[in-house]
C-alpha cells in the first residue's frame with residue numbers, strides 16, 4: 043500500500059465531492075437499511091449519510107485510511123465499527139447483513155470476483171448491494187485510453203484500475219441487478235442490486 047495516497051485522497055477528491063459525489067453518496071447510502079457492511083470505507087466519507095440502519099461494520103485494509111475513518115465515526119448518527127481487513131476474506135458469518143455499501147472501491151480490490159463472492163456469502167438473501175464506481179467506458183476510444191492509462195494510474199493511485207468493468211463482474215455472479223444509473227457520460231455508475239433469494 044502506498045503511504046502518500048491515503049494522505050492526499052480526500053483533498054484530491056474534494057472538487058468532485060462538492061460538485062456531484064456528495065449528492066450521489068447521500069442518495070445511495072441513504073438506501074441502506076438494517077445491519078450494514080461497508081466495503082473499503084477509506085476515510086469514512088460515507089459515514090455521515092447512514093440514516094435508517096442499526097449498525098455498520100466498515101472494512102478497510104489500509105491502516106492510514108482506517109485511522110482517518112475512525113475520526114469520522116463521530117459525524118454519524120449510528121454505531122459504526124471498523125475492521126482492518128480486505129474484502130476477499132470477510133470475518134463475518136454467512137447471512138449476516140441486510141445491506142452492503144461499496145463506493146469507489148471495486149476498482150482497487152486486487153481480487154474483485156473473490157470479494158463479490160464473499161459479499162454474497164455474508165449477505166442475507168435479498169440483501170441490498172449498493173455500488174458507486176468508476177468503470178471502463180463503453181465508447182471505444184475512451185475505453186482504449188483508460189486501458190492505456192491504467193498501468194501508470196495503478197502505480198500512482200494505490201492500485202486503482204481505471205478500466206475495471208465492475209458492472210460486468212457483478213453480472214458474472216448470482217447478484218440480481220435492479221437499477222444502473224450513469225454519471226459523467228458513463229465514467230461513473232451507481233448500481234442497485236441484491237443477493238438472489240433462492
Ligand SMILES: C[S@@+](CC[C@H](N)C(=O)[O-])C[C@H]1O[C@@H](n2cnc3c(N)ncnc32)[C@H](O)[C@@H]1O
Pocket residue numbers: 081082083084085087101102103104107127128129130144145146147150151152153202
Ligand atoms: C479510492 S478509495 C475509496 C474509499 C471510499 N470508499 C470512498 O468512497 O471514497 C479505495 C479504497 O479501497 C481500499 N481497498 C484496497 N484494497 C481493498 C480490499 N482488498 N478490500 C477492501 N478495500 C480495499 C483502499 O484501501 C481504499 O481505501
